[in-house]
Amino acid sequence: MKPRKLHLPESLLQSVRAARNIVVLTGSGLNPASRLPLARDGMRGLWARYDSAALATEEGFRRDPALVWAWHEERRRRARLAAPNAAHRAIAELAVRSPGAFVVTQNGDTLHERAGSPRILHLLGRFDQPRCSACAMPYTLAAPPAKPGRQGPFPPPPACRICGNLVRPGRLWHGEPPASDVWAIAKGLAAAADLILAVGTSCETPAAAEFCYAAMADGAELVQINPNPTLLDRVAAHNIKGPAEKILPLLLARAWPGA
Numbered sequence: 001m002k003p004r005k006l007h008l009p010e011s012l013l014q015s016v017r018a019a020r021n022i023v024v025l026t027g028s029g030l031n032p033a034s035r036l037p038l039a040r041d042g043m044r045g046l047w048a049r050y051d052s053a054a055l056a057t058e059e060g061f062r063r064d065p066a067l068v069w070a071w072h073e074e075r076r077r078r079a080r081l082a083a084p085n086a087a088h089r090a091i092a093e094l095a096v097r098s099p100g101a102f103v104v105t106q107n108g109d110t111l112h113e114r115a116g117s118p119r120i121l122h123l124l125g126r127f128d129q130p131r132c133s134a135c136a137m138p139y140t141l142a143a144p145p146a147k148p149g150r151q152g153p154f155p156p157p158p159a160c161r162i163c164g165n166l167v168r169p170g171r172l173w174h175g176e177p178p179a180s181d182v183w184a185i186a187k188g189l190a191a192a193a194d195l196i197l198a199v200g201t202s203c204e205t206p207a208a209a210e211f212c213y214a215a216m217a218d219g220a221e222l223v224q225i226n227p228n229p230t231l232l233d234r235v236a237a238h239n240i241k242g243p244a245e246k247i248l249p250l251l252l253a254r255a256w257p258g259a
């Protein structure tokens, strides 16, 4: 069967070319092409027997901090071993064509950084930026090991060097709102944006949905690039169905032919 030719409307290409402040909002749909599990899939292998929701909640951390810490450390390790894919590279390239472009990611890895995107906001925290669970003092971690650690008993998380309380993972818990300083930056980006490219995200986290609605209320156009329908399909100017790593390079090539 011949693959259907992807239709990228001329009005979309014009919007992308004309936009002065593009925000690329990314999510875990960028993961599979870098062989990282999706956020909600949990982890295969030795971690499959744990409930990933319990591992990403504050209650879970209170109940068993060592287990939750070890799971986040394993995610940090895998994220560090992963390589940016064609979607991350195209998003970095977009900032060359459209110098106002900014990345707002819900992902905890550093694949946008390693692909070369110059301006990145991590809406939901980073695996490699843990902090004290009591005083919020950042905690610096050594590089993760190349091989997975033993499956329990897990050592406890490190203690804060200032107050001695447990250090918590750098990712937000499920349902936890973004840090106020991060959210203030996000709101500023939403207000200034004229185009939101929502890529590999269903915008189901409240922060992502609120970000898109705030931007649209301030006049931004929403374009979604995602394999599946989302709750925002009806309000988006364009819904391009498919994987980001295929569509983004095409979008750039057609928006700036010969560049």
Ligand SMILES: [Zn+2]
Pocket (backbone or CB within 6 Å): 132, 133, 134, 135, 136, 137, 160, 161, 162, 163, 164, 165
């Ligand atoms: Zn502390």
